[in-house]
Amino acid sequence: MITAQPRLVVSAPASGHGKTAIAVGLLAAMAARGIPTAGFKVGPDHTDAAYLGLASGRPGRNLDPRLVGAQRIAPLFGHGASGAQLSVIEGAMGLFDSLTGQPEVDGTAAVAAALRAPVALVVDVAAMGHSLAALVHGFRMFDEMVHLGGVILNRVASPRHEQMLRSALDDIGMPVLGALRRGDLPNVLPSRTHGLVPVAHRSVEAARAVRRLGEAVARSLDLDRLMALANSAPSLPGPLWTPAEAAGDPAETRPLVALAGGPGAPYTYVETAELLTAAGAEVVVVDPLRDESLPPGTRALVVGSGLPEGYAEELSANRRLCADVARFARDGWPVVAEGVALPWLGRELDGRPMCGVLDITGSTGEQTVAGYREATAPGTSVLAPAGARITGYKQHRAVVTPRAGAAPAWTWSGGNPEGFVWRQVHASQLGLHWAAAPEIAKRLVAAAIAGPAKPSGPAGQMPGPQMPTPQVSGPVPQLAGPAPQLAGPAPQLAGPAPQLGGPGQPMPMSGPRPRPVQDSISGPLPGGPAPSGPPSDPAPTTGPVPGMFPPEGPGGMSPPPGPAFGMPPADAAGPGMSPGHGPLPQRPGGAMPNGGPIHGTPDTGPDARPPSDVPISS
Structure with a gap:
């Protein structure tokens, strides 16, 4: 309490x-x-x-x-x-x-x-x-x-x-x-x-x-x-949020998950590291600007949206880490990339060579694109099941070409699909706060334990993620239960949840661990037509793709009915109620708690979304 x-x-x-x-x-x-x-x-x-x-x-x-x-x-x-x-x-x-x-x-x-x-x-x-x-x-x-x-x-x-x-x-x-x-x-x-x-x-x-x-x-x-x-602030009733309770029972095996950041702060929200640790991972920080390789034994990589775009030159200059990340992703290990990490995984950004995992190029535009997005996952990935919905935030100047691959990471109403899902790579410029959907940490840890996704299909063809991508119909899938099983044996989820250190303590570091790394990188890159070499993934289709929703307008996708990814059930609190707090007083003339005649009443319909492409001032 x-x-x-x-x-x-x-x-x-x-x-x-x-x-x-x-x-x-x-x-x-x-x-x-x-x-x-x-x-x-x-x-x-x-x-x-x-x-x-x-x-x-x-x-x-x-x-x-x-x-x-x-x-x-x-x-x-x-x-x-x-x-x-x-x-x-x-x-x-x-x-x-x-x-x-x-x-x-x-x-x-x-x-x-x-x-x-x-x-x-x-x-x-x-x-x-x-x-x-x-x-x-x-x-x-x-x-x-x-x-x-x-x-x-x-x-x-x-x-x-x-x-x-x-x-x-x-x-x-x-x-x-x-x-x-x-x-x-x-x-x-x-x-x-x-x-x-x-x-x-x-x-x-x-x-x-x-x-x-x-x-x-x-x-x-x-x-x-x-x-x-x-x-003078009064007591604040209600339960505390705890990573262990949010993430559920931890896995017995503790896979090492590399989280981009530095010794002073991660390039993501702090709760991401806490949720990964509570889900059973051993979290170690990797600095994309300084470290020349992933930590030995790494089984998953997370690069959050806090990494500034102004460091593209430093990211490009770190060629050894770029090569290591390329091997890691092509070997089939889980990679979650947000913000500038999307063009970092591409061939180049502003003419500077990057990791080359995805067949995309990026260039810095004159205007900043910023705003919240009510996003839908069109297909199943290491991060979310098909049809899952969540709110994210994006703020970037880099423009990526093409904008999305054959398997996009996200769609939203009134906009074109964005991002890339390939093998166990999930990359987009949308940043998420994992406290809204703690199931993400559980899925990523399960994927890290299960191991690399293996290629399938005809020889030379680069597959998508090795999890099924079903057609979506009916209610949106929820991630409240166990994460879908990935390739390999399912992890045993039992035992106490390991916790991060107390306030102000650094995230746990790890010692050397063996990690299988292939000797060569080969095969086409997903994302678009490669300038040379084998053909890349097929271009996005014009009709409905399995696991995706029918288009709504030019390039738009209709969100599915049902509750949103990571959100509480509809009966968690009624109108004017705050979970664990009881009724909230209303402003004069307000139709909802903490709302008033000047503020107005927000649109809460299924397609409600805030204005986009407007930067936030501090």
């Missing part, structure tokens, strides 16, 4: 007010006082979560209702905050903003209401006077489910300016939690083009930036008052 947990949401009226620097600095300042802390980021942003984790000394985590479901936010928070005396949740965009246009579902205010956490509002007051009081009063009154506990003034011009602002806020009874002058908050965080790589590599630049932000916050903010506000 989640008990009293001091917590605080740091938000702002909009992006650009300084909330990331202040949230990171607050965690660093409290940690310097010896207070155990935990950092969380609202939304899918890997980078901010990594710096929050660096400041707190334990993994930073994401709270994204769109990716994991609103009912999992409080349990995931309780899991990540265990043992901390202060948890800081950094919002995304403005307090009442939402990328999808549904702030009552996935906005910062919705997360604050779900966690019953007070909010500290960071406001850039460089060009503001008494109007600050009107702004803050509007934010306080807009949503009665959100408790605005105080304001942090950023970029104050002078002592006289600060006194005027404090007087204006005193007139409306709003506490001031601290004030930073112009230049007090140093612009020291590494460029966002580096993503979380400086944290993953534990660079001196990243550590220095966090330390300097902590010193600035400690000088200018009232830490005791902030701590008192965090302590």
Whole structure:
């Protein structure tokens, strides 16, 4: 059960007010006082979560209702905050903003209401006077489910300016939690083009930036008052999320799964490593930018969407690892690739040679493609059964040609199929949060135990995955039970679930293990016509493909009826109910919990999907 947990949401009226620097600095300042802390980021942003984790000394985590479901936010928070005396949740965009246009579902205010956490509002007051009081009063009154506990003034011009602002806020009874002058908050965080790589590599630049932000916050903010506000958060009832319970009984055999990342952070959500470990895997980190080979004994590889695209040159230069990954994938071992890992598995990206597993080329476009996708698996793969549905997030500039292979990884309404499924490779630019579907970890561990998928069919033909791809009809398959059996004997799922180390501890490493590796790489590449050599996989058909749904419009696929992949059963909670929490109060005029007349009522139909191709601001 989640008990009293001091917590605080740091938000702002909009992006650009300084909330990331202040949230990171607050965690660093409290940690310097010896207070155990935990950092969380609202939304899918890997980078901010990594710096929050660096400041707190334990993994930073994401709270994204769109990716994991609103009912999992409080349990995931309780899991990540265990043992901390202060948890800081950094919002995304403005307090009442939402990328999808549904702030009552996935906005910062919705997360604050779900966690019953007070909010500290960071406001850039460089060009503001008494109007600050009107702004803050509007934010306080807009949503009665959100408790605005105080304001942090950023970029104050002078002592006289600060006194005027404090007087204006005193007139409306709003506490001031601290004030930073112009230049007090140093612009020291590494460029966002580096993503979380400086944290993953534990660079001196990243550590220095966090330390300097902590010193600035400690000088200018009232830490005791902030701590008192965090302590005012009420007890949060309900069960904790635990990897062992989510993943089910672990396998007796412990296959080694390589997870892309660095010693400071993985290139994926932290729960991925925890779920793999709970499912019975021995997780070891491999750095695609530095390591020249996969760890000895590796039986599966996972490359998450947190790896930035700006490191294409470094990925290409690591030729030894590229060759090792190519052998590994062609030998038939499981590979899950997201984000830039898709073009990394191709022939080249911007003219630079890559791994050559897939017959695709990539080029960096001028615009960023970003947004959530309600994705459907058209066929069975190592990651999901045919017809399974899940919400993912993509943010990339690389354009891959062709976009999909004969067996695509995903389809979604209103868009063309994307990605590639070949043997036990599942590659696309869509990033998933495995806490939404813990069955993924169980399937991957079972595939790692079963061993390589063997080629089948006529000589010289490169097969798809060695699992059946049935026609889909009726309800969507659920992954609540045991994972479908892969090639080879089924693993025995018994025994206690091994756990990762406690907060802040590194993932377990492994010693050398023998791994069968073929001496040569041969055969055509899936994905498209090869420029030379044997023919590649057949081009996608125009009619329905076995295991896929009939097209809906140009290149579109209709999602199947039935519940979504990884989501709770329909009777888990009725309207206005939160699992384990009882009824939630409604906003005035709201037709649903935490919804109001301004926010509106979201479309929850089978084809409902948020706007796409819009980048998220931090």
